[in-house]
Amino acid sequence: MSIVTFWNGTKEQSGTTFSAIAFAVQSAIQHNMKILLISTSFNDTTTRDCFWKSNIKKSIFGSSAEKISNNGIEGLELLMRGGKITPNRIPEYTGILLRDRLEVLTGVESSNQDLYDKVKEKYGQIISLAKEYYNLVVVDLDRRLNIEYQRTILGLSDIIVPVVTQKAKDIQMIQELINQNDILNRENTVITIGRYMEDTKYNAKNITRNILKSKDIINVVPYNNLLFEAAQEGRVIDIFFDFMKIRERDINYRFTQELNRLFDTTKGKNDMLKMKRGQ
Amino acid sequence: MTISNILLVLLVILIAGIFIYFHIRSKKNAEIVTNIDVDDQTYTLAKMIEFIKRRLDEITKINLYDIGLSEEELKRRKTKKYELKKALKGCTYGDVNDKKYVKELIYDLLAKEYGVTEMNISKAIPFDIPSVLTPQDKFDILLYFYKKEYAYEALGELINKYKLDDFKYVQGETKPCYVITEEEINDIYEKENLTLAFSDKLNIVVQRIYQQYKGYSSIDEIRDMNIDGVSGGVSGLPESFISQVAQTDSADYLTQIAEHKVQRACDSIWIMFHRKINSFRIFIFWFRSRTKKSLPKYI
Numbered sequence: 001m002s003i004v005t006f007w008n009g010t011k012e013q014s015g016t017t018f019s020a021i022a023f024a025v026q027s028a029i030q031h032n033m034k035i036l037l038i039s040t041s042f043n044d045t046t047t048r049d050c051f052w053k054s055n056i057k058k059s060i061f062g063s064s065a066e067k068i069s070n071n072g073i074e075g076l077e078l079l080m081r082g083g084k085i086t087p088n089r090i091p092e093y094t095g096i097l098l099r100d101r102l103e104v105l106t107g108v109e110s111s112n113q114d115l116y117d118k119v120k121e122k123y124g125q126i127i128s129l130a131k132e133y134y135n136l137v138v139v140d141l142d143r144r145l146n147i148e149y150q151r152t153i154l155g156l157s158d159i160i161v162p163v164v165t166q167k168a169k170d171i172q173m174i175q176e177l178i179n180q181n182d183i184l185n186r187e188n189t190v191i192t193i194g195r196y197m198e199d200t201k202y203n204a205k206n207i208t209r210n211i212l213k214s215k216d217i218i219n220v221v222p223y224n225n226l227l228f229e230a231a232q233e234g235r236v237i238d239i240f241f242d243f244m245k246i247r248e249r250d251i252n253y254r255f256t257q258e259l260n261r262l263f264d265t266t267k268g269k270n271d272m273l274k275m276k277r278g279q
Numbered sequence: 280m281t282i283s284n285i286l287l288v289l290l291v292i293l294i295a296g297i298f299i300y301f302h303i304r305s306k307k308n309a310e311i312v313t314n315i316d317v318d319d320q321t322y323t324l325a326k327m328i329e330f331i332k333r334r335l336d337e338i339t340k341i342n343l344y345d346i347g348l349s350e351e352e353l354k355r356r357k358t359k360k361y362e363l364k365k366a367l368k369g370c371t372y373g374d375v376n377d378k379k380y381v382k383e384l385i386y387d388l389l390a391k392e393y394g395v396t397e398m399n400i401s402k403a404i405p406f407d408i409p410s411v412l413t414p415q416d417k418f419d420i421l422l423y424f425y426k427k428e429y430a431y432e433a434l435g436e437l438i439n440k441y442k443l444d445d446f447k448y449v450q451g452e453t454k455p456c457y458v459i460t461e462e463e464i465n466d467i468y469e470k471e472n473l474t475l476a477f478s479d480k481l482n483i484v485v486q487r488i489y490q491q492y493k494g495y496s497s498i499d500e501i502r503d504m505n506i507d508g509v510s511g512g513v514s515g516l517p518e519s520f521i522s523q524v525a526q527t528d529s530a531d532y533l534t535q536i537a538e539h540k541v542q543r544a545c546d547s548i549w550i551m552f553h554r555k556i557n558s559f560r561i562f563i564f565w566f567r568s569r570t571k572k573s574l575p576k577y578i
Binding site for chain 2 (some may be wrong): 006075078079080081082083084092093096099
């Protein structure tokens, strides 16, 4: 019912994709919601690598006849060109991670520029339709996407999560964008620090107090070694199930708690927006 | 059980095992689509149609149980396969959405699998040499461009713009009639001076393949237009009559048929285009149609 877009508005690498993935997986495990994670990347298999070791399953009876891409975003794009898309048909093209909880729609993984050009025009439509079927649509917005398409997707989003580095300059830049009140505004934006490290002068408390001059502590997605390793081995779901067993003393506890806090913040802002709109 | 019985049972089991092993191995190594051997004929319409038929057949007949999918994935793939089958069935009844979907699938198959490119597409339809284009090619190109702009009003726009619905005299006819001639189409094509991008060319080829494989042959696109009606197979002698004549000794008559001096049923199509007069007919005579489907007289 709502769209949360993770967006990197800066020039620095801030861990947007991992933050979006971690947010989607933790939310799906903790809450009984139908969540769709959409990646808008091009020529990149990061999202797929997080969940699957290899997509080729060659059975003992030989390979599949589906040589042309009838799956994923490519299949959806074909369906849209054919004018046959409805919200209920989107799940037929997604990859299932947790049944009835979490599905993923990976971006264009090949280097086929023509295909990407076709697909990027349709992201807005796909996201809008997905919103009607899923409780939560988490979009990992690729910063290499054209500005106009980025603006379209940001415009459709209920909540925008600009993922920034711990640099004061980046945070101030996003703050300025919020003050301009164009696409980002105080109501729909949740600034989040990606790849966060606590043991520095620029920690969440100091940034909140000195740069943001706010009372609500800025959201963070701490850097996590286990997630980094699991992302390369296709075990991200497993690692989050392991995190369910950890206690307060565990070094990974803060990571899950921060993801939960991020969920609560986005949900809170979204509820406020809905109330304002009278929904 | 004697020792010979045990040996026989073991032998039968061994033979069955060897048979199963080789059966699975042959299936595993079998190529679903063999690599496309490129020769002079590869990118002709006939070869492309053959490829499309084979691929769509493979996609719809794939055994999903063999791929090793999870229960949920299997359910979804089954739904998708069923949808494609439904679209392939629906488009033969003239469903516009199904037609659009099947055409897009054919487009992807040709571009991504068959390797149709800017370099070889002219082997299907000679887009680069207008003098070699048939009137039907030219009409298809014109209609495609008009359809891009006017959608289902394309034919009406074309007729109105070039006054093709005027009452006119045609060479060899004593009375004036409503007719669109080859010359008119050639003139229009020259006047329009269209520039074709690769995607346009491929879309035109896709339509040609579609209309021969699943659609209504020459009238497939005209049929979708916002006009009063289309009629085909009513212009002259039916095929059954010609086969009857062939059994007799009327060699002279058969020669005339062979030289196209006698009008045949599929030699033209008629369209009813509503404008000032409620219903009138425009005679299009270039279609030496190969309409395979039995069409109703008026669609």
